[in-house]
Amino acid sequence: MRYGRFDDENREYVITTPHTPYPWINYLGSQEFFSLISHQAGGYSFYRDARMRRLTRYRYNNIPTDVGGRYLYVNDDGDVWTPSYLPVKAELDHFETRHGLGYTRITGERGGVRVESLFFVPVDTNAEIQRVTVTNTSDVAKSPTVFSFVEFALWNAMDDQTNYQRNLNIGEVEVEPDGPHGSAIYHKTEYRERRNHYAVHAVNARADGFDTDRETFVGVFNGLHEPQVPLAGASRGSVASGWYPIGSHSLALELAPGESRTLTFVLGYVENADDDKWADDAHQVINKTGAHELLSRFATAEQTDAAFATLRSYWTDLLSRFTVTSTDDKLDRMVNVWNQYQCMVTFNMSRSASYFESGIGRGMGFRDSTQDVLGFVHLVPERARERLLDVAATQFPDGSAYHQYQPLTKRGNLDVGAGFNDDPLWLIAAVAAYLKETGDLAILDEEVPFDNDDALADSLFEHLTRAFRFTVDHKGPHGLPLIGRADWNDCLNLNCFSTEPGESFQTTENKAGGTAESVFIGAQFVLYGAEYARIAALRGLPDVAAQADAEVAAMREAMLEHGWDGRWFRRAYDFFGAPIGTDQDAEGKIWIEPQGVAVMAGLGVDSSDPTTPEHAASKATLALDSVREMLGTPHGLVLHYPAYTTYRLNLGEVSTYPPGYKENGSIFCHNNPWVVIGETVLGRGDRAFDYYRRTAPAYREEISEVHKLEPYVYAQTIAGKQASRHGEAKNSWLTGTAAWNFVAVSQYLLGVRPDYEGLVVDPQIGPDVPEFTVTRVARGATYEISVQNSGTPGARAQLTVDGAQVDGNVVPYAVPGSVVRVTARL
Ligand code: GLC
Ligand code: GLC
Numbered sequence: 001m002r003y004g005r006f007d008d009e010n011r012e013y014v015i016t017t018p019h020t021p022y023p024w025i026n027y028l029g030s031q032e033f034f035s036l037i038s039h040q041a042g043g044y045s046f047y048r049d050a051r052m053r054r055l056t057r058y059r060y061n062n063i064p065t066d067v068g069g070r071y072l073y074v075n076d077d078g079d080v081w082t083p084s085y086l087p088v089k090a091e092l093d094h095f096e097t098r099h100g101l102g103y104t105r106i107t108g109e110r111g112g113v114r115v116e117s118l119f120f121v122p123v124d125t126n127a128e129i130q131r132v133t134v135t136n137t138s139d140v141a142k143s144p145t146v147f148s149f150v151e152f153a154l155w156n157a158m159d160d161q162t163n164y165q166r167n168l169n170i171g172e173v174e175v176e177p178d179g180p181h182g183s184a185i186y187h188k189t190e191y192r193e194r195r196n197h198y199a200v201h202a203v204n205a206r207a208d209g210f211d212t213d214r215e216t217f218v219g220v221f222n223g224l225h226e227p228q229v230p231l232a233g234a235s236r237g238s239v240a241s242g243w244y245p246i247g248s249h250s251l252a253l254e255l256a257p258g259e260s261r262t263l264t265f266v267l268g269y270v271e272n273a274d275d276d277k278w279a280d281d282a283h284q285v286i287n288k289t290g291a292h293e294l295l296s297r298f299a300t301a302e303q304t305d306a307a308f309a310t311l312r313s314y315w316t317d318l319l320s321r322f323t324v325t326s327t328d329d330k331l332d333r334m335v336n337v338w339n340q341y342q343c344m345v346t347f348n349m350s351r352s353a354s355y356f357e358s359g360i361g362r363g364m365g366f367r368d369s370t371q372d373v374l375g376f377v378h379l380v381p382e383r384a385r386e387r388l389l390d391v392a393a394t395q396f397p398d399g400s401a402y403h404q405y406q407p408l409t410k411r412g413n414l415d416v417g418a419g420f421n422d423d424p425l426w427l428i429a430a431v432a433a434y435l436k437e438t439g440d441l442a443i444l445d446e447e448v449p450f451d452n453d454d455a456l457a458d459s460l461f462e463h464l465t466r467a468f469r470f471t472v473d474h475k476g477p478h479g480l481p482l483i484g485r486a487d488w489n490d491c492l493n494l495n496c497f498s499t500e501p502g503e504s505f506q507t508t509e510n511k512a513g514g515t516a517e518s519v520f521i522g523a524q525f526v527l528y529g530a531e532y533a534r535i536a537a538l539r540g541l542p543d544v545a546a547q548a549d550a551e552v553a554a555m556r557e558a559m560l561e562h563g564w565d566g567r568w569f570r571r572a573y574d575f576f577g578a579p580i581g582t583d584q585d586a587e588g589k590i591w592i593e594p595q596g597v598a599v600m601a602g603l604g605v606d607s608s609d610p611t612t613p614e615h616a617a618s619k620a621t622l623a624l625d626s627v628r629e630m631l632g633t634p635h636g637l638v639l640h641y642p643a644y645t646t647y648r649l650n651l652g653e654v655s656t657y658p659p660g661y662k663e664n665g666s667i668f669c670h671n672n673p674w675v676v677i678g679e680t681v682l683g684r685g686d687r688a689f690d691y692y693r694r695t696a697p698a699y700r701e702e703i704s705e706v707h708k709l710e711p712y713v714y715a716q717t718i719a720g721k722q723a724s725r726h727g728e729a730k731n732s733w734l735t736g737t738a739a740w741n742f743v744a745v746s747q748y749l750l751g752v753r754p755d756y757e758g759l760v761v762d763p764q765i766g767p768d769v770p771e772f773t774v775t776r777v778a779r780g781a782t783y784e785i786s787v788q789n790s791g792t793p794g795a796r797a798q799l800t801v802d803g804a805q806v807d808g809n810v811v812p813y814a815v816p817g818s819v820v821r822v823t824a825r826l
Contacts, residue, residue, distance in 0.1 A: 390405075
């Protein structure tokens with residue numbers, strides 16, 4: 001069952017009912033000002049850091065869910081309703097939400113009044129715009145009054161939700177009913193002391209009234225579905241003093257039949273220099289120059305429309321760097337629009353703010369942000385560059401890393417500690433992806449601090465070297481990497497042994513001197529250690545490269561000997577040296593992560609041609625065949641099988657989840673693309689594409705009542721085969737799934753991937769996509785690649801470049817500005 005449809009031409013998902021199985025959200029803003037907005041106008045806004053600079057309040061865990069947003073109440077001759085359906089829930093004659101790229105358009109109509117609101121954050125602007133058009137669709141004159149509503153958060157979201165003894169005294173506002181561009185309300189809590197920023201909620205017209213005090217507007221014992229000011233039909237001019245500051249403007253409209261009125265509401269964030277904060281000597285009145293400048297840019301509907309057009313072309317330009325046209329419209333919409341869009345969002349948010357991440361729990365993750373770069377680097381390489389340097393600066397001198405850092409300060413924090421031994425290797429992965437995309441080897445010379453300390457700065461290349469060395473210098477008894485707190489799987493905590501409720505599995509270590517080892521990091525090291533060796537060679541350091549290759553070879557051997565269980569790769573060795581992920585165990589026999597990454601790294605790959613006997617007998621083939629047999633479900637591949645049914649003290653958090661959820665055997669979508677890529681390495685494009693389709697949201701749209709979350713973006717997990725709600729997604733939007741699926745589909749299924757010397761063209765998608773064209777912009781040149789694909793097992797592409805046949809699968813980089821025509825036949 002569906003609750004809407006894709007509008008491919010407009011690159012929108014159109015939700016046609018408010019009654020989706022869960023709030024379906026979108027993100028506005030992709031630079032410094034961000035908003036989350038649900039299809040019912042719920043959500044909140046923040047500047048750069050969802051924890052430290054929260055503009056508006058949102059109550060997670062609320063009953064009912066998703067009340068708290070930017071609302072517009074309509075009082076039409078006593079009939080009070082909200083065009084976003086929530087919060088009033090008056091039945092609408094028409095409802096539609098269109099989530100587009102960086103904007104959302106919500107239309108509601110009732111009793112002959114139609115309200116269409118377009119929400120967006122303009123490019124290079126620290127504000128959310130709400131352009132509202134109210135139309136009288138009836139054949140009599142109408143005089144509806146509209147009331148805007150936002151509730152201000154007191155900046156620090158954590159404090160805002162906990163520290164009432166202080167906070168209920170500090171709220172302050174200023175009201176400017178007759179400003180130069182309409183009416184404005186300023187939220188200036190803490191501005192008299194150490195803050196140099198304020199928020200403004202304005203409308204580009206002289207409002208008929210305002211309120212800034214929540215108790216006056218809503219009523220102490222009322223909910224947002226029954227606010228007393230809109231019910232009474234007139235604002236009261238309340239001025240907040242402590243308690244709960246809000247912003248509301250009311251406008252009484254007179255509309256002839258068919259007539260429309262357009263208003264622009266702005267929610268903005270403005271900073272002043274410390275010595276320029278005040279408009280008066282007494283230091284009471286905010287210097288509003290910045291706000292007036294902002295509001296002057298959205299004073300007319302034409303200006304707002306122009307800003308919206310700029311946003312549209314910003315996205316058109318971004319998405320033109322990789323496009324596919326195939327016979328499969330679901331594939332096209334995932335690749336051309338939604339997967340890339342989600343990559344932008346995950347790049348911006350890491351795992352900080354979504355409807356499942358509260359914006360206060362986590363900052364930017366080291367492994368998360370580095371992997372996000374893999375799916376983002378082709379969009380805005382300069383921003384990827386900055387991110388790589390920021391992340392690298394949170395690395396410790398020994399090569400390991402803070403597990404996360406705060407976006408506002410860019411400093412590592414120890415909230416979830418350090419010592420996740422996979423972290424450093426992801427830095428190599430991300431830098432390699434950046435180098436291949438841009439050719440910018442100079443980044444390796446950038447001086448980057450260790451532990452955010454300039455005195456410890458060294459070149460980015462030195463950071464990679466220490467990342468590489470960290471694994472080499474931290475191996476266990478089997479010659480495999482020590483796992484530390486955990487590896488990619490945050491819940492495999494092999495040194496934790498926690499019996500205390502509430503103790504963090506990620507930061508607790510109850511046994512000392514552990515030698516628990518990770519087979520996953522072993523595979524990761526073979527993959528990215530080889531990348532490090534290539535980078536060293538490119539840097540003119542053949543000895544360093546040769547030494548690195550030798551380390552990789554040693555790990556390869558350890559992996560094939562101690563990482564192999566007989567039919568698949570093992571997962572780890574626990575504190576006591578016992579294998580995890582072995583056929584000898586009754587549960588957790590086989591885990592997905594090492595299988596995918598090992599095959600990506602070429603471990604156990606004896607042939608890439610499935611028609612040969614070496615292929616059939618190889619460890620890689622055995623491993624991925626076992627994955628298919630034991631981990632496969634119609635909804636994707638589960639993380640391990642069988643899931644744990646009892647708490648295993650030696651494994652940490654993983655077995656705390658009921659079987660089939662999260663790290664205990666759900667379909668953890670992040671690692672499915674590793675198997676997709678692995679299958680392309682083995683020349684089995686049909687299987688690769690089959691797995692791809694099982695989790696890709698556009699293919700799951702028809703079962704939205706089962707999947708529950710947005711059909712246009714990936715979720716972190718889908719309940720696994722041992723869960724009673726098998727097929728149900730959780731934790732949508734902020735997941736490494738986005739980046740890895742874009743890598744899998746663009747670079748391996750469609751097979752177009754940047755390398756150092758040129759663009760590799762090596763499609764492996766099986767027979768279901770017989771022909772397609774890819775347009776790829778790389779290093780300033782455009783490659784038009786058309787593929788004729790027989791889908792025959794083992795077939796690899798024969799290329800012609802501008803009409804001439806070439807050997808191998810690399811299309812050399814062309815001069816910027818040129819257009820290169822490539823044909824691939826397989
Ligand atoms: C979450 C984390 C990610 C981790 C994964 C598996 O998605 O953000 O860092 O790798 O869980 O535990
Ligand atoms: C929990 C989650 C895991 C996440 C981690 C972050 O362990 O299960 O997915 O990565 O928290 O700290």
